[in-house]
Amino acid sequence: MAVVMDEVALTAFLQTAFAQVADDFTVEEVGEMTARVRLNVAERHLRPGGTVSGPSMFALADVGIYVAILAMVGPEALAVTTSAHMDFMRKPAAGADLIAEVRLLKLGRVLVVGEVLMRSEGQEAPVARAAMTYSRPPSGGGAT
Amino acid sequence: MAVVMDEVALTAFLQTAFAQVADDFTVEEVGEMTARVRLNVAERHLRPGGTVSGPSMFALADVGIYVAILAMVGPEALAVTTSAHMDFMRKPAAGADLIAEVRLLKLGRVLVVGEVLMRSEGQEAPVARAAMTYSRPPSGGGAT
Amino acid sequence: MAVVMDEVALTAFLQTAFAQVADDFTVEEVGEMTARVRLNVAERHLRPGGTVSGPSMFALADVGIYVAILAMVGPEALAVTTSAHMDFMRKPAAGADLIAEVRLLKLGRVLVVGEVLMRSEGQEAPVARAAMTYSRPPSGGGAT
Amino acid sequence: MAVVMDEVALTAFLQTAFAQVADDFTVEEVGEMTARVRLNVAERHLRPGGTVSGPSMFALADVGIYVAILAMVGPEALAVTTSAHMDFMRKPAAGADLIAEVRLLKLGRVLVVGEVLMRSEGQEAPVARAAMTYSRPPSGGGAT
Numbered sequence: 001m002a003v004v005m006d007e008v009a010l011t012a013f014l015q016t017a018f019a020q021v022a023d024d025f026t027v028e029e030v031g032e033m034t035a036r037v038r039l040n041v042a043e044r045h046l047r048p049g050g051t052v053s054g055p056s057m058f059a060l061a062d063v064g065i066y067v068a069i070l071a072m073v074g075p076e077a078l079a080v081t082t083s084a085h086m087d088f089m090r091k092p093a094a095g096a097d098l099i100a101e102v103r104l105l106k107l108g109r110v111l112v113v114g115e116v117l118m119r120s121e122g123q124e125a126p127v128a129r130a131a132m133t134y135s136r137p138p139s140g141g142g143a144t
Numbered sequence: 145m146a147v148v149m150d151e152v153a154l155t156a157f158l159q160t161a162f163a164q165v166a167d168d169f170t171v172e173e174v175g176e177m178t179a180r181v182r183l184n185v186a187e188r189h190l191r192p193g194g195t196v197s198g199p200s201m202f203a204l205a206d207v208g209i210y211v212a213i214l215a216m217v218g219p220e221a222l223a224v225t226t227s228a229h230m231d232f233m234r235k236p237a238a239g240a241d242l243i244a245e246v247r248l249l250k251l252g253r254v255l256v257v258g259e260v261l262m263r264s265e266g267q268e269a270p271v272a273r274a275a276m277t278y279s280r281p282p283s284g285g286g287a288t
Numbered sequence: 289m290a291v292v293m294d295e296v297a298l299t300a301f302l303q304t305a306f307a308q309v310a311d312d313f314t315v316e317e318v319g320e321m322t323a324r325v326r327l328n329v330a331e332r333h334l335r336p337g338g339t340v341s342g343p344s345m346f347a348l349a350d351v352g353i354y355v356a357i358l359a360m361v362g363p364e365a366l367a368v369t370t371s372a373h374m375d376f377m378r379k380p381a382a383g384a385d386l387i388a389e390v391r392l393l394k395l396g397r398v399l400v401v402g403e404v405l406m407r408s409e410g411q412e413a414p415v416a417r418a419a420m421t422y423s424r425p426p427s428g429g430g431a432t
Numbered sequence: 433m434a435v436v437m438d439e440v441a442l443t444a445f446l447q448t449a450f451a452q453v454a455d456d457f458t459v460e461e462v463g464e465m466t467a468r469v470r471l472n473v474a475e476r477h478l479r480p481g482g483t484v485s486g487p488s489m490f491a492l493a494d495v496g497i498y499v500a501i502l503a504m505v506g507p508e509a510l511a512v513t514t515s516a517h518m519d520f521m522r523k524p525a526a527g528a529d530l531i532a533e534v535r536l537l538k539l540g541r542v543l544v545v546g547e548v549l550m551r552s553e554g555q556e557a558p559v560a561r562a563a564m565t566y567s568r569p570p571s572g573g574g575a576t
Contacts, residue, residue, distance in 0.1 A: 020190075020192075044164075081198055082231065084232075086228045087227045110423065113521055129545070131519055229515075231419055273393055277515055342494050343488070369486055369520055
């Protein structure tokens with residue numbers, strides 16, 4: 001399968017569809033079933049002590065996998081997150097962006113499964129790991 | 145075991161320790177191993193279409209279980225979220241607060257396990273379910 | 289929604305469709321979106337020390353939710369487990385059956401979400417908690 | 433960190449400590465924070481249709497991560513599985529062994545986090561993915 005949206009197209013799509021949060025993220029690279037997305041860490045993502053908050057890491061994982069799906073199926077897809085699992089292994093480094101390496105493990109007609117490994121920029125040891133499942137609407141819409 | 149912090153004490157603690165997000169939440173009730181916490185839904189919690197965002201639901205689950213832990217062990221505890229699992233079952237109702245019913249399933253010396261069932265106010269069908277694990281630091285601190 | 293298969297019908301169905309493991313389980317009770325299923329603990333379910341093994345607890349959760357689905361939709365359904373999350377809170381009591389209390393949180397056309405709380409018979413504190421997601425095949429079959 | 437138990441030592445340990453199930457598995461290779469473990473698929477692991485059962489995949493993931501932990505910390509460790517998350521992506525191939533590629537993401541004093549990608553032998557597309565958390569007992573024992 002080929003990539004049908006590149007970094008520029010994905011960035012433009014996020015700006016339009018998710019204007020409220022698009023500036024939080026940079027789509028660094030997409031490939032076949034993969035993506036690398038950056039959380040541009042700002043004050044609003046931090047908890048006391050300067051650590052990136054759990055909800056911000058959740059958002060990075062969710063957007064990261066969503067970007068990888070869009071890259072493969074194009075903007076017509078309206079995938080919905082149906083489950084999310086995260087393991088938090090280490091405190092993120094203070095003052096560093098978070099980099100999410102995304103991989104799609106399954107891109108089915110109904111379900112998509114993706115995983116994310118997250119690191120503080122410049123660090124080798126992973127900060128968190130996420131696995132998320134998305135449901136793709138049937139053509140013509142309808143409830144899941 | 146008895147509750148050692150009530151709703152008023154918990155609210156004051158959140159205002160001090162998590163000033164940035166404390167206004168997002170209302171501690172409605174705590175009991176032995178239970179809590180009910182409200183997400184005061186505002187513009188910043190929404191996605192296009194008026195639905196509460198995934199990261200906001202994650203934040204509600206995380207704060208909800210944290211509140212239930214604090215209620216049982218008091219403010220000296222610095223529990224860290226080590227894993228989180230969420231199932232998203234239905235779209236939250238637009239314009240409605242989210243109510244989290246929290247239950248602690250295990251309150252160990254090292255690990256705490258809690259679960260959350262989340263509903264849009266006034267609706268019976270649950271919006272999301274979360275299970276989270278927290279690690280409590282050993283007395284005297286130290287790495288996990 | 290009404291229950292369409294009762295305990296007798298479910299037991300007969302398991303004996304036919306899953307002959308290899310049906311004797312491991314007793315369908316004690318089903319209701320609207322709920323079930324109670326027992327693991328008839330035998331030597332083959334144990335680990336050294338007499339504790340019920342993790343895979344046996346997984347099997348109980350999986351069968352328990354499957355039974356609750358069958359009770360609501362009947363034997364024509366061929367739901368497939370797509371994800372499973374389990375928290376193990378306490379060691380099961382040695383020499384005691386495990387009782388699973390099952391609840392369906394969502395019974396959609398495509399996805400089903402169920403949860404299970406598991407206790408050793410006669411004990412109040414839960415041994416494990418599970419959340420599982422099932423995909424129902426579209427009418428006429430087809431890949432997910 | 434160096435590996436302290438090799439494939440031969442690990443196999444001998446499993447035969448002693450888990451005699452009941454040790455023959456189900458082959459420790460193919462261990463490395464620093466990694467392992468590859470095979471489920472020697474036999475009749476007892478199958479469901480109707482010849483597919484490897486969910487509990488058997490759970491067992492493979494659990495043993496695989498446990499082997500990777502033992503390889504790094506030696507046989508004195510008595511790690512306990514505290515949570516497990518699995519995504520099931522595709523049906524295993526009938527009549528093929530399952531191969532688990534294991535990686536430890538965190539090997540802490542208290543918590544260990546590992547992940548597993550599982551494939552039917554000879555197939556590229558993964559069958560299942562697991563993330564599991566283990567709690568290591570404090571020196572001298574004690575409850576978690």
